[in-house]
Amino acid sequence: xxxxxxxxxxxxxxRQILDEVSEINKRTSEYNLKLSEKDVQxxxxxxxxxxxxxxxxxxxxxVITKIIxxxxxxxxxxxxxYVEKINELVEIFYYYKNETLDQIGDDALIGxxxxxFDNACQGNIELLRHKYLEKVAHNVxxxxxxxxxxxxxxxxxxxxxxxxxxx
Amino acid sequence: MGxxxxxxxxxxxxxxxNEHYFQSLLEVLYSNHILSNDEMQRIQLQLxxxxxxxxxxxxxxxxxxxxxxxxxxxxxxxxxxxxxSLKNQPDLKEAINTLQKEDLxxxxxxxxxxxxxxxxxxxxxHENVLRTRLKTGNLAYIDTLDxxxxxxxxxxxxxxxxxxxxxxxxxxxxxxxxxxxxxDYIEDYLSRLLLENKFCAYFDGKEIESLLRGYSKxxxxxxxxxxxxxxxxxxxxxxxGKVGNSLEINQEERKYIKSQLDNLxxxxxxxxxxxxxxxxxxxxxxxxxDLMRYVDRTIGIITKEIRRHxxxxxxxxxxxTLKWPDSKRVKFEDGESLEDSFFRDIxxxxxxxxxxxxxxxxxxxxxxxxxxxxxxxxxxxxFADEFEDIFSIxxxxxxxxxxxxxxxxxxxxxDDADSEKEWQTEFRIYFDTLGxxxxxxxxxxxxxxxx
Numbered sequence: 001x002x003x004x005x006x007x008x009x010x011x012x013x014x015r016q017i018l019d020e021v022s023e024i025n026k027r028t029s030e031y032n033l034k035l036s037e038k039d040v041q042x043x044x045x046x047x048x049x050x051x052x053x054x055x056x057x058x059x060x061x062x063v064i065t066k067i068i069x070x071x072x073x074x075x076x077x078x079x080x081x082y083v084e085k086i087n088e089l090v091e092i093f094y095y096y097k098n099e100t101l102d103q104i105g106d107d108a109l110i111g112x113x114x115x116x117f118d119n120a121c122q123g124n125i126e127l128l129r130h131k132y133l134e135k136v137a138h139n140v141x142x143x144x145x146x147x148x149x150x151x152x153x154x155x156x157x158x159x160x161x162x163x164x165x166x167x
Numbered sequence: 168m169g170x171x172x173x174x175x176x177x178x179x180x181x182x183x184x185n186e187h188y189f190q191s192l193l194e195v196l197y198s199n200h201i202l203s204n205d206e207m208q209r210i211q212l213q214l215x216x217x218x219x220x221x222x223x224x225x226x227x228x229x230x231x232x233x234x235x236x237x238x239x240x241x242x243x244x245x246x247x248x249x250x251x252s253l254k255n256q257p258d259l260k261e262a263i264n265t266l267q268k269e270d271l272x273x274x275x276x277x278x279x280x281x282x283x284x285x286x287x288x289x290x291x292x293h294e295n296v297l298r299t300r301l302k303t304g305n306l307a308y309i310d311t312l313d314x315x316x317x318x319x320x321x322x323x324x325x326x327x328x329x330x331x332x333x334x335x336x337x338x339x340x341x342x343x344x345x346x347x348x349x350x351d352y353i354e355d356y357l358s359r360l361l362l363e364n365k366f367c368a369y370f371d372g373k374e375i376e377s378l379l380r381g382y383s384k385x386x387x388x389x390x391x392x393x394x395x396x397x398x399x400x401x402x403x404x405x406x407x408g409k410v411g412n413s414l415e416i417n418q419e420e421r422k423y424i425k426s427q428l429d430n431l432x433x434x435x436x437x438x439x440x441x442x443x444x445x446x447x448x449x450x451x452x453x454x455x456x457d458l459m460r461y462v463d464r465t466i467g468i469i470t471k472e473i474r475r476h477x478x479x480x481x482x483x484x485x486x487x488t489l490k491w492p493d494s495k496r497v498k499f500e501d502g503e504s505l506e507d508s509f510f511r512d513i514x515x516x517x518x519x520x521x522x523x524x525x526x527x528x529x530x531x532x533x534x535x536x537x538x539x540x541x542x543x544x545x546x547x548x549x550f551a552d553e554f555e556d557i558f559s560i561x562x563x564x565x566x567x568x569x570x571x572x573x574x575x576x577x578x579x580x581x582d583d584a585d586s587e588k589e590w591q592t593e594f595r596i597y598f599d600t601l602g603x604x605x606x607x608x609x610x611x612x613x614x615x616x617x618x
Binding site for chain 2: 051055056057058059062063093097098102105106108109
């Protein structure tokens, strides 16, 4: 059976994101951060790949503007790696939507990622992924009352993990 | 455009799927150029909008993305719900007009209303099915009514998975549709089950249970359709010329049916079945048109079965002999047999009698067991024309005993008259002279006797 929805174009999505990004650009100009139309197209294409790789579908602008808006004031994001960082964050966001069994809302997950990224991880995305988000996924799978509880002993201590990330 | 749609309507209808009605309609209309590219684009955008909104409800607006399988399930659900609205149109032409003119959101909302109303109707139907339920030990029947269907209502997700059919529907119908899904399937299933219950209600519940027991000692565990078995046996009773609503059928009647239907042309056979069907409606006084249609269609299936079993000479596997529970069976204990020498004296004495009345008097006075009576029949001391007089002094129970003896010893389906003893041939002739009511009574007693 032909899927009549699969033919829908991404152009509407790009246009919608561009409108919102221009507002964000105005706000982030003080940090010398700016996304061009081409950057947005790259991010939208990367998002499409990330969705495909994680077996997910999204309608409308989705979380891209939310992630851009949330992370644009991070002290660990600079103009030269702005697009790359956003792409990585989008990728691990969808990955952990699956790993947390869709039990955590977009805003809560993005908020947690931003907080860890700026503080505990100091801009290290690998640390964010392998330590903190992995712990959240573990908490959800083991039905812990608070999925964001980081108090319990982690299987790997910080030192080991940092060594692993550096390697 | 309007006329071409009308002309093509019949051709298009054949290509539509009942289960995937909306998708098949879109495909058919697009490939036949009835829907233009612009119209298809409009439909796609409206579907996207409905999907977006529904996924928002699904995630409680907390997630803008979902897993592909979730999206596929919700998309199918939306297609199904819109399909209900389109199927609800008076005809295909109207469905196409509606699809071209109306906003899909309106059709979706209308479909959701139909879903609500159908779910309510199905609950009522289920209550009716429970009210008319058969008193049976068949587990699939009990389980489907008490567990499977309620589970459907408990698990059916009209909003996000309207196309699915949860629950556990194991009990097989006489005629079921496999091209339906979701609430349509349950509605159809319950409607048919209700008709089956209504038909079975014309018969004695204990007879139905005995019929199932006759079908198999494990009938409670089998996936069998009770209505089909009841209708088949009753059709057999009608073909055997019986009146009333009993499901009892025996070897003699099966033999009669075979003699009536064997070697008939296909046309004559179908005429015979058509007449039998009319008699079923008449004898049971059935006026419910839906029930008549359902019985009619099932008779169509049974007709083929009867034909097949007649050709293979296996009617006993189709027209089942009822098996009553042991408590209802009569255990026959024969009287004491005579000593061999005394028995010889008796048979000599009978042989010497010049009148049948004298022979009857000796039999009455001297014989006290069924075994001895049969031995006398087989001792060449009674002439063929005397048997009728002797049988006529026997009561229903004795006649039933003789019948039981014959049916246990000799196959009634056996056409080889040479292998039959003289008294047995005479017994059959005598039995056929009895009135129908008495014959049925004797058959009933005979079935209940255990030698």
